[in-house]
Amino acid sequence: MRKLMAGIIAASMIATMFTSYGYSSDKNIIPIEPILMKKSALESMLPKDAKKNTDTVTELDVIICEYGENTKDWFLGSGMKGSNFVTKFEEENPNIKLNLEVVPWSDVYDEADKRIRNGNAPDILNIDTYNEYAEEGLLLPVKDYCPTKLYNDFFSPFLDQSSIDGTVWALPDLASSRALYCNADIFKEVGIDFPTTWTELEDACKEIKKYYSGKIYPWGIDMTTDEGQAAFSYYTWGNGGGFVDNKGNWEINSSENVEALEFALGLVEKGYTNPKPATQTRYDLQDMFSEGKLAMVIGPNQLPAYVEKKGGNINMVPVAIPAAKGKTSSSIGVMDRILVFKNDGASDQDARNEAIGQFMTFFFEPENYTAWVEMEGFLPVVKSGVKYMAKYDTSFGAWLDILDNCKFYPTEKTEWAQVKKDIIAAEQNALAGNDVKKELDKVQKKLD
Numbered sequence: 001m002r003k004l005m006a007g008i009i010a011a012s013m014i015a016t017m018f019t020s021y022g023y024s025s026d027k028n029i030i031p032i033e034p035i036l037m038k039k040s041a042l043e044s045m046l047p048k049d050a051k052k053n054t055d056t057v058t059e060l061d062v063i064i065c066e067y068g069e070n071t072k073d074w075f076l077g078s079g080m081k082g083s084n085f086v087t088k089f090e091e092e093n094p095n096i097k098l099n100l101e102v103v104p105w106s107d108v109y110d111e112a113d114k115r116i117r118n119g120n121a122p123d124i125l126n127i128d129t130y131n132e133y134a135e136e137g138l139l140l141p142v143k144d145y146c147p148t149k150l151y152n153d154f155f156s157p158f159l160d161q162s163s164i165d166g167t168v169w170a171l172p173d174l175a176s177s178r179a180l181y182c183n184a185d186i187f188k189e190v191g192i193d194f195p196t197t198w199t200e201l202e203d204a205c206k207e208i209k210k211y212y213s214g215k216i217y218p219w220g221i222d223m224t225t226d227e228g229q230a231a232f233s234y235y236t237w238g239n240g241g242g243f244v245d246n247k248g249n250w251e252i253n254s255s256e257n258v259e260a261l262e263f264a265l266g267l268v269e270k271g272y273t274n275p276k277p278a279t280q281t282r283y284d285l286q287d288m289f290s291e292g293k294l295a296m297v298i299g300p301n302q303l304p305a306y307v308e309k310k311g312g313n314i315n316m317v318p319v320a321i322p323a324a325k326g327k328t329s330s331s332i333g334v335m336d337r338i339l340v341f342k343n344d345g346a347s348d349q350d351a352r353n354e355a356i357g358q359f360m361t362f363f364f365e366p367e368n369y370t371a372w373v374e375m376e377g378f379l380p381v382v383k384s385g386v387k388y389m390a391k392y393d394t395s396f397g398a399w400l401d402i403l404d405n406c407k408f409y410p411t412e413k414t415e416w417a418q419v420k421k422d423i424i425a426a427e428q429n430a431l432a433g434n435d436v437k438k439e440l441d442k443v444q445k446k447l448d
Helices: 012-020 071-076 085-092 105-117 131-135 156-160 184-190 198-211 228-237 255-269 282-290 303-309 349-363 366-376 383-390 394-404 416-431 436-447
Strands: 057-066 096-104 124-127 171-183 217-219 294-300 316-319 331-340
Touching: 057 071, 057 105, 057 349, 071 085, 071 096, 071 366, 085 096, 085 349, 085 366, 096 105, 096 349, 105 124, 156 171, 156 331, 156 394, 171 184, 171 394, 184 198, 198 217, 198 255, 198 294, 228 255, 228 331, 228 416, 255 416, 255 436, 282 294, 282 303, 294 303, 303 316, 316 394, 331 349, 349 366, 366 383, 383 394, 416 436
Parallel strands: 057 096, 057 124, 217 294
Antiparallel strands: 124 331, 171 294, 171 316, 171 331
């Protein structure tokens, strides 16, 4: 995968000097005897961040997924202020050459598997999954190449999603999540603040309904077959519950979940929501919000672009999803990953790891990274990225808390596909008047 290319060594004196200062060598370098010497005392005194010999170039094979029509132009064309990622990276890191390809999502799995079978796995791969590669022993642990400063910049819930038995095997590259979007003009007109707790949410709904005499729906709920499991997560996570317990065991009918779902249904019964939660999808809710007919809606970070496309002129502000008193707000997290494959044939593992670390550092540099994330329509997975974007959009700072408290669907469990359907059915039965606890008990019974 990574190949070392040495410059021509004119004399053994120069070669000896290079060796004394710890410059790497491999089988492709002209075999001058002094290069084979052990590290000198002088070399051991050098700082760990001493620069590598710029005459030695590390090549990295990189595969990036094609997220949109501008991805290829960004990495290889002129979409990065008249230049591109590869050119700018190599200008700043002359000791590294990037062999970078942009591959469509529809082809990336086959391309990666083909290269692995041929013993030519990429050094760096952008993809969504990681488990199979890690379990087959193909990946390099993140700690081996990621600089500490950068590692600590990631939102921990996203790193945790690539961890097996305490070892993190992949870095997140970008994220999507949900926030509570509020129509700021409605809140200003009614004279109320954005809610942070369930109590405040009920109070806000009451005031909005009263002020507009029911002409504007205060709160949106989607318990349809399209995404009813999302509604379940918003309320149960916000009450300290969820799909599984702390050990990863299914816990659908916990007391926290029952209480959370009863709270959500109470909002419907009091007329604080859209009238048909069982059939009105998130897109219906987003349309209502775009038209100014809905004061609050939980939506993805792409919602502002959706509203603009629909012709809406909404002064919208993202805030954390309200939680029960004393509980932590949580939202759904979605991400893709960057994997690094092992290369046992590399003659200088330290040089390779350092080069990969330089790639990651440049990739996640706020000015570079946030422009790419915005272009692709996603969210940063590093705190520095959110802070950078918040400089020119102060409301964007809300994502710091939202992303730092994200949770994920238990999609790794084989039962998930059926559980999702059963939860939605339970919600809809409860909407029709059935007892919440009995409905959740039925879901849990199938899992015990």
